Amino acid sequence: MNTRIVILAKAPLPGLAKTRLIPALGEQGAARLAERMLRHTLSEAVAADLGPVELCVAPDADLSCWRDLPADFVLTDQGGGDLGQRMSAIAERVTPEQPVLLIGTDCPDLTRDRLRTAACALSCVDAVMVPASDGGYVLLGLKRFDHRLFNPIPWSTGQVADLTRQRIEALGWRLQELDTLHDIDDPEDLAHLPEFLNHQLN
Template identity: 55%
Template sequence: MTQTRIIIIAKEPRPGHVKTRLIPALGEAGAAQLADQMLQYTLRQALEAGLGPVELCVSPEPRAAYWQQLAGADQAKVSSQTEGDLGQRMATAARAALHQGLPVMLIGTDCPDLSAGRLRQMADQLQHHDACLCPVLDGGYALLGLRRFHPSLFNDIPWSTAEVARITRQRLAALGWRFAESETLNDIDEPEDLLKLMSTRPNFIQPPTEN
């Protein structure tokens, strides 16, 4: 299989700054701890997939102690997200990676369904398509794979809405690109998503640790 670069778009799990929609259910500390667990899980799966280079594209500060202490981070490149909205940050990361000559898969940290096996499956699809997509139940996507770059996939998209995957499909089709798509996956953004997570991975949510 041709090597594929995996770029994890990640945010340091600081209480009150991550998973804010889950704070009413988990509290600031609990939401941040879940974000930390999901980030660690995502990195483990990306490394276990064994597809090629893994990059953590992070905010707000790649030199923060968190990234230096994160298990597995020494096996990945840690880079800084650029300024701008999510689309601008993803576009910059994707363009830079593609310039290095490898297909790229951009992933977030909100989708426990993105196992190492799933990542390998999508990388295989990407060998035969211009792009690949893993949609999620809320209308967004958990993975966008690319063999080529076009800014329309990132510009003027209403991020964090139910329209993201639909618009992305439309733009891929307008470009005339062949793309593969997985079945719709689960991601964890809203309190009701926690019920699905607890039913499928009951040990994933841990009580908040005391400082």
């Protein structure tokens, strides 16, 4: 099944990216890690070979940091609003034409094989979720759209996955959940960072 992967990414710039990691890594180290994670996510998404890969960015698709990424992808702006409003707009735009996998760049374990597994699941269900260990999720796959799925939700809290499950159930959709993975957001999460991303961050 042809599936669009949309990666929501923040520009990997000092003071803007991975700000919760600055106490552990400093502004430059946090930005370097953000860029490595972005490149890794983009590489895995392209290698999954599911269909178009879209890099949906903030704050501005015209920034030079997006120009040297070595992959075949479509570059778009995230637009305004909170995370839910931005994801809702993407899902509304994509799902009439093809299923979509919405991901960020915070989970190095979201590999090409896991992306393929999620896309395959969408052939049998309406939505697929890869929960995060912090109570959020690292992937939400959809082949249908309803704005109630995204708004309002208290983003960046431990309620996100549970509330999303409840919304999907209320819509009468079929959901498949895959294995829970770790996001790399806070200093304590660095224990889960693969060694190939951990080299000379400070």
